[in-house]
Amino acid sequence: MRHIPTLLRRELASYFLGPMALLVVLAFQAIALLNFWELVESLARNNVGYSGLRDPLNTYISGSPPFWIGMLVAIPALTMRLVAEERRSGTIEPLLTAPVTEVEVVVSKWLAGVGMYLVLLVPFALYLPFLYYQGHYNFDVGPVVSLGIGLSTMGMMFVAIGLFFSSLTRNQIVAAVLTFATVFMMIVLSSAGYAYATYRRAAWAEAIQFVSILHQASTFGTGQLDLRFLSLHLSVAVLMLYLTVKVLEYRREG
Amino acid sequence: MSQRVLDFLTRPEVWAIASALAGFLTLTWAIRGAPIGQATREEPEDAPGPAYRDRVVASAVVGFLLVLAGGYLAAAVGIPWSLPAFAAGFGIVLAVLRVNRRYRHVSPTLRRTLEFSNTALTASLVAGILIVGNVVAFRYGGRAIDLTRDGSFSLSSRTVNLLKSLDRPVSFDVFFGNSPQSGRQLDRVRQLLDLYKAANPSRVRVEYLDPNSDVKEFEALVKRVPDMVGMVGDGIVVGFGEGDTGSHTVIGSLDLFEAQGSRFEARPDRFVSTFDGEDVVTSALIRLREGKRGRVGFTTGHGEPSIGELDPSQPGVGLWRARLSSVGTDAVEVNLVRDEIPSDVNLLVICGPKSPLLADEVERIGQFFGRGGQLIVLAGNAEAAGLAGLLRGYNVEFGPGMAVDPRFSLRGRPNLVLAPIPPGASHPIAETLAGRVVLLPGAAPLTILGGPPRPGEPRDRPPGNPAVVASPFLRTGPDSWAESDPDARKIQRDPGKDQAGPLNLGVAVAVRPRTASEKPMPRLVVISSSFAADNQFVREVPANLDLLMNAIHWLRGRPELLGIAPKTHESLLFAADPGLRLRLVLVPTLLAVVVILGLGATTYLARRD
Structure with missing residues (x-):
């Protein structure tokens, strides 16, 4: 594991030395701007509530369609090149023949992806201290912390999925499409499936609700830090990283 | 095909x-x-x-x-x-x-x-x-970690233990209308009942009905639970058990929510609502599990407020009766002139009599004490209640004057005294209300006999009854005093005549145990305001109702029913002018864009070189 810092620097440099990452961050900044604008207007309206469930701040990110659409696009865009690009350009061979293990390669790429993902969340978080201190709006910080933790582990899972698909192919577009399809299924189809299951009063409604990303985000957004969701995210991330290591081992031997 | x-x-x-x-x-x-x-x-x-x-x-x-x-x-x-x-x-x-x-x-x-x-x-x-x-x-995996400020997603250990120990199914049929307020209140109820269900999913069932759209289901529910007939507004039917052996109780939304909180708490930039749901629902469940309904007698015949008046704007104690009903206790009127106190009534309430009780009535109360009965007195000294002798036997005496407090009072009226319950209050009646205030209009100072006299109290007080122990649980603030001339145009303390605060406004009396192994037996609670339970004041300061319920549970020796602290939610309004709103949006945005573009330019220049 001692090579991870070096490999991580290499991966982060490859993100930030190109225009792609900055463009994606700019796009997220634009989404955050619109979201925050909407939030400020909502908070200024008469807000009579008996619980935090309808608090606009609780749905600031978790209930924002532009945020999730942005995620659907950004995650494949950020992860598709992690391994596929190296395979296409042939730089994977020198990397795998260097005295580094597949685990180190995979973990460093994953950490770089997660780092980049967290940078995408910064624009959304940036406004809140201004609202709290400058606007003297003493909102409940707990739900924001809970959502931050939840979105972070969610990102770890998404990046691991993207990394796995990137390792399967040398074509970045194929990797992006596979990642998009999987993340779309987790974000959109799971919610639609839950709605259908509830309508049909199916026994599996609770199970599909448990894996629905939007439900998880909404739970985190209301201030409930459900460790079961964190466990699910980290489990999927570990499994995907393990499979990615196996794919790279297979490539090295093949 | x-x-x-x-x-x-x-x-x-x-x-x-x-x-x-x-x-x-x-x-x-x-x-x-x-x-x-x-x-x-x-x-x-x-x-x-x-x-x-x-x-x-x-x-x-x-x-x-x-x-x-x-x-x-x-x-x-x-x-x-x-x-x-x-x-x-x-x-x-x-x-x-x-x-x-x-x-x-x-x-x-x-x-x-x-x-x-x-x-x-x-x-x-x-x-x-x-x-x-x-x-x-x-x-x-257990429950999620609750990071909300008001603990919306947490249940007290008392409720969790109760739910985990359920041996029969429990059902909650929630019926809320579709008005905006009902919808918002339903959110909170749903939040609470989800926690109940999560605590014991195999025993707890929750169903939601809209009386306007689920007409058939609602009618079937009314048929099954006749107590719902005549009920106004939204509520929950709590069912315990199934079939013929099952029992029900109905909780109205008035019992669940303390609406806008107290007016004096209200601020223009926030909507404060206090939710008593956990206390009310858990108490109802405990009562249903016990399988029997308790009875509390309210004396009548001396101008006492009506227990049937449910309108919050009208004088009466109907809201208290409704709260009692929701925890499985029936309120009955008892006319002591005419009737004996029923044998199944073990707790009697004397609330705001306008004329003194007759000697026969006081004697009946004495007999009631003799058979182990318990008493709550809500009376001041403005009208003689005829109870002085009886109370003196329990080491409690009404002092002269009216409690006033220019600092802790409602709407700046010194006679509408607010008694703050300090954090760390040790008496069981007040313990769960720490940090809240109770409104006691026109209250009289109470003196506890037998103890050492406090400053300003007469030194030649009669000796106390050694068989009982009286403990104060409600006191006015330090700036209060007992005004000897409450009708004066300007209320001002006269140090020579007026007793200085803090004044006792609530005293609980228990019979001393005969042996060290026994516990004191709660017998009497005196609250020195005739209006403390009145609908209008209870709506104004909901903590009054919690205090009264706690007094009942303490007298009955039911520590598990002593109130669960309510949860207060604040909906904040962002009262900023358009200029500040614009600055809040633009300043961070410009800052972020400058940083991103700066990073991009630096990278470009570094790579070009």
Whole structure:
């Protein structure tokens, strides 16, 4: 594991030395701007509530369609090149023949992806201290912390999925499409499936609700830090990283 | 016909089998290097023949699919059903690995098969461990960590223990209308009942009804629970048990919410609501589990406020009666001039009599005490209640004057005294209300006999009754005093005449135990305001009702019913002018854009050089 810092620097440099990452961050900044604008207007309206469930701040990110659409696009865009690009350009061979293990390669790429993902969340978080201190709006910080933790582990899972698909192919577009399809299924189809299951009063409604990303985000957004969701995210991330290591081992031997 | 086809296609088994078939074909193609039916590449002469290789590939793929099928069966049918599939799948994959290891250097196809088998085996094991871990976490993981400021997603340990120990099913039929307020209140109720269900999913059932759209279901509910007839507004029917042995109680939304909180708490930039739901619902459940309804007698015949008046804007104690009813206690009127106190009434309330009780009535109360009865007195000294002698026997005496407090009072009226309950209040009646205030209009100071006199109290007080112990649980603030001339135009303390605060406005009396092993027996609670339970003041300061309920539970020796602290939610309004709102949006945005563009420019320049 001692090579991870070096490999991580290499991966982060490859993100930030190109225009792609900055463009994606700019796009997220634009989404955050619109979201925050909407939030400020909502908070200024008469807000009579008996619980935090309808608090606009609780749905600031978790209930924002532009945020999730942005995620659907950004995650494949950020992860598709992690391994596929190296395979296409042939730089994977020198990397795998260097005295580094597949685990180190995979973990460093994953950490770089997660780092980049967290940078995408910064624009959304940036406004809140201004609202709290400058606007003297003493909102409940707990739900924001809970959502931050939840979105972070969610990102770890998404990046691991993207990394796995990137390792399967040398074509970045194929990797992006596979990642998009999987993340779309987790974000959109799971919610639609839950709605259908509830309508049909199916026994599996609770199970599909448990894996629905939007439900998880909404739970985190209301201030409930459900460790079961964190466990699910980290489990999927570990499994995907393990499979990615196996794919790279297979490539090295093949 | 088409319906039958559709039904067939929507069966999960069909999809499982179709997916398995597709998986088999795809994986076999991937490992063989050619689809089934097409010849594979030539392999060295010492490699096993193509038919053998195809059988090995098919076995490995079937083994892997059996492992996946085991996972499906475990999720869909049950773990025991999955065990044969897992055993067969892992057995086949292990056998393929063991038997064909010797060919890994001579046959590329078999080497791929072995690598696939090895990866499938370890990946299945890793996935299995993670899935089992998640299933265990899902089933036994407990509640989420509640990070909200007002603890909206937490239940008290008392409620959790009650729910976990349920031995019969509990149902909550929630009926809320579709007005905006009902919708918002329903959110909070749903939040609470979700926690109840999560605490014991197998015993707790929650159903939601809209009386306007679910008309048939609502009518059936009313038929099943006649107490709902005549009820105004939204509420919850709490059911305990099933069938003929089941029992119900109805909780109205008026009992659940303390609406806008107290007016003096209200600020223009926030909407404060206090939710008593957990206290009310848990108390109702405890009562239902006990299976019997208690009875509390309210004396009548001396101008006492009506227990039937439910209108919050009208004088009466109907709201208190409704709260009692929601926890399974019936309120009955008792006219002591005419009737004996019923034998099933063990607690009597004397609330705001306008004329003194007669000697016969006081004697009946004495007899009531003799049979172990308990008493709550809500009376001041403005009108003589005729209870002075009785109370003196319990070491309580009304002092002269009226409690006033220019600092802690409602709407700046000193006679509407607010008694703050300090954090760390130790008496059980006040303990759960720490940090709140109780409104006691026109209250009289209470003196406890037997103890050392306090500053300003007469030194020649009569001795106290050593058999009882009186403890104050409610006091005015330090700036209060007992105004000897409450009718004066300007209320001002006269140090020579007026007793200085803090003044006792609530005293609880218990009979001393005879032996050290026994506990004191609660007997009497005196609150020195005739209006403390009045509808109008209870709506104004809801803590009054909680205090009265706590007094009842303390007298009955029911510590488990002593109130669960209510949860207060604040909806904040962002009262900023448009200029500030614009600055809040633009300043961080410009800052972020400058940083991003700066980073981009720096990178560009560095790379160009």
